[in-house]
Amino acid sequence: MAFSFLLPLLFFPFIFLLYQLYYRLRFRLPPGPRPWPVVGNLYDIKPVRFRCFAEWAQSYGPIISVWFGSTLNVIVSNSELAKEVLKDKDQQLADRHRSRSAAKFSRDGKDLIWADYGPHYVKVRKFCTVELFSPKRLEGLRPIREDEVSAMVESIYGDCTAPDNMGKSLLVRKYLGAVAFNNITRLAFGKRFVNSEGIMDKQGQEFKAIVSNGVKIGASLSMAEHIPWLRWMFPLDEEAFAKHSARRDRLTREIMEEHTVAREKSGGAKQHFFDALLTLKDKYDLSEDTIIGLLWDMITAGMDTTAISVEWAMAELIKNPRVQQKAQEELDRVIGHERVMTEADFSNLPYLQSVAKEALRLHPPTPLMLPHRANAKVKISGYDIPKGSNVHVNVWAVARDPDVWKNPLEFRPERFFEEDVDMKGHDFRLLPFGAGRRVCPGAQLGINLVTSMIGHLLHHFNWAPPNGVSAEEIDMGENPGMVTYMKTPLEAVPTPRLPANLYNRVAVNM
Numbered sequence: 001m002a003f004s005f006l007l008p009l010l011f012f013p014f015i016f017l018l019y020q021l022y023y024r025l026r027f028r029l030p031p032g033p034r035p036w037p038v039v040g041n042l043y044d045i046k047p048v049r050f051r052c053f054a055e056w057a058q059s060y061g062p063i064i065s066v067w068f069g070s071t072l073n074v075i076v077s078n079s080e081l082a083k084e085v086l087k088d089k090d091q092q093l094a095d096r097h098r099s100r101s102a103a104k105f106s107r108d109g110k111d112l113i114w115a116d117y118g119p120h121y122v123k124v125r126k127f128c129t130v131e132l133f134s135p136k137r138l139e140g141l142r143p144i145r146e147d148e149v150s151a152m153v154e155s156i157y158g159d160c161t162a163p164d165n166m167g168k169s170l171l172v173r174k175y176l177g178a179v180a181f182n183n184i185t186r187l188a189f190g191k192r193f194v195n196s197e198g199i200m201d202k203q204g205q206e207f208k209a210i211v212s213n214g215v216k217i218g219a220s221l222s223m224a225e226h227i228p229w230l231r232w233m234f235p236l237d238e239e240a241f242a243k244h245s246a247r248r249d250r251l252t253r254e255i256m257e258e259h260t261v262a263r264e265k266s267g268g269a270k271q272h273f274f275d276a277l278l279t280l281k282d283k284y285d286l287s288e289d290t291i292i293g294l295l296w297d298m299i300t301a302g303m304d305t306t307a308i309s310v311e312w313a314m315a316e317l318i319k320n321p322r323v324q325q326k327a328q329e330e331l332d333r334v335i336g337h338e339r340v341m342t343e344a345d346f347s348n349l350p351y352l353q354s355v356a357k358e359a360l361r362l363h364p365p366t367p368l369m370l371p372h373r374a375n376a377k378v379k380i381s382g383y384d385i386p387k388g389s390n391v392h393v394n395v396w397a398v399a400r401d402p403d404v405w406k407n408p409l410e411f412r413p414e415r416f417f418e419e420d421v422d423m424k425g426h427d428f429r430l431l432p433f434g435a436g437r438r439v440c441p442g443a444q445l446g447i448n449l450v451t452s453m454i455g456h457l458l459h460h461f462n463w464a465p466p467n468g469v470s471a472e473e474i475d476m477g478e479n480p481g482m483v484t485y486m487k488t489p490l491e492a493v494p495t496p497r498l499p500a501n502l503y504n505r506v507a508v509n510m
């Protein structure tokens with residue numbers, strides 16, 4: 001009796017070992033840490049994965065195999081191999097691995113982020129490139145970005161000059177998160193959920209609840225995710241996913257209806273993604289699943305990434321007062337103390353642009369990008385990558401590679417004056433937005449918002465560590481996760497440096 005119970009437990013590892021042996025004999029796989037039966041390397045991976053993979057690359061070389069249960073994951077960590085993955089073999093590596101939760105959220109890839117490469121993807125991607133992220137629309141949405149950045153400045157000013165707060169530190173993330181939230185919801189849904197007093201309306205609260213519920217149920221999956229034959233023991237909570245989707249669809253449809261009524265009344269077309277989706281859905285043959293999927297893709301991909309990038313940049317600027325001061329001198333010279341910065345000033349602020357680039361080099365918010373999946377057997381660096389394997393580019397490690405970067409750990413924006421390095425997918429040493437077919441479509445929008453936020457924070461305030469904390473003591477560790485927040489949220493003391501009349505929000509109604 002006891003033996004019959006143990007049998008499957010002995011049987012499955014045996015099958016796994018045979019499967020591993022078959023793989024090793026049939027394919028010439030990249031080297032890597034020895035996998036355990038059933039779980040592979042899952043229990044050897046340290047929580048901050050990109051650091052762990054970079055350490056393993058030191059021992060095994062720039063291309064490694066890591067087994068998540070029975071799924072092969074290949075991680076490349078230098079610019080040559082990044083080019084092979086994202087340019088030379090781009091087409092064979094342009095599918096996505098969908099976990100069960102990603103498959104549920106995206107209705108099996110009916111959106112953009114989780115779609116495999118194929119006719120649906122090409123159609124939706126074209127819509128995004130031509131319509132959603134066109135230079136014209138980006139420019140049309142500029143007033144929203146500038147409104148939100150000025151609201152951030154007003155809010156920080158109000159808090160740091162309140163009598164009880166003088167000289168006290170503020171939680172920087174709170175202000176950055178508000179800009180990212182308001183910007184992305186206005187851009188996507190054409191709606192500001194928060195009024196000028198900072199009170200969030202009912203739809204905004206529902207929106208926030210849906211986002212956090214999505215994170216909760218998405219994270220609740222067990223390690224059986226990586227071991228398909230174990231999934232029967234860990235079934236998905238179908239009801240929770242169905243409820244979540246219904247709630248998300250209900251809110252989106254409700255806003256869509258309000259929007260349609262408002263548009264009919266005003267008669268004018270606007271620049272929001274919502275308008276583009278509603279007016280162009282027939283031209284591009286977009287289903288309702290795709291419209292809803294795309295809107296929520298933008299929220300997922302465009303909200304945290306920008307706020308995270310600015311938090312890291314501010315931490316580096318506080319740790320490097322020389323750079324902070326040099327960026328401020330440039331702002332004072334170009335803009336002065338009688339007006340605020342706008343995006344039209346960017347081209348005259350090369351040092352500021354380099355500060356943003358240097359922050360994205362050292363702290364890309366998605367250090368392993370999003371995993372790609374091989375849709376055919378492919379060779380990378382002479383190794384076999386079987387169909388169905390996941391391929392990651394460790395863009396964090398690539399951007400710190402001492403073979404291609406001088407003093408890579410130093411925060412030194414001047415390096416980009418010595419050599420101009422593109423960061424939108426053309427130079428494989430610097431890939432915060434990825435490259436190739438799946439390069440981030442929101443890259444320019446992200447760069448504009450990040451540069452504008454850093455520029456306003458530096459023009460309006462001096463930034464110092466909290467009283468009693470030295471710059472060296474700021475914790476530069478990362479939180480585990482697909483997007484990399486600072487482990488310890490940054491606290492800092494802002495001191496206003498411009499005339500008081502320049503701290504008011506410049507609200508636009510659009």
Ligand code: HEM
Pocket residue numbers: 112113114125297298299301302303305306309364365366369370371372432433434435437438439440441442443445446447450
């Ligand atoms: C600093 C800001 C940002 C960074 C660093 C960033 C980075 C990335 C990266 C690394 C990828 C994966 C590329 C790949 O798989 O090869 C990606 C994909 C994506 N990003 Fe961004 N992103 C940012 C901002 C945004 C914004 C603001 C939006 C939209 C509003 C956006 C929308 C997307 C979408 C839709 C995808 C999926 C593309 C696809 O699968 O074809 N991102 N982003």
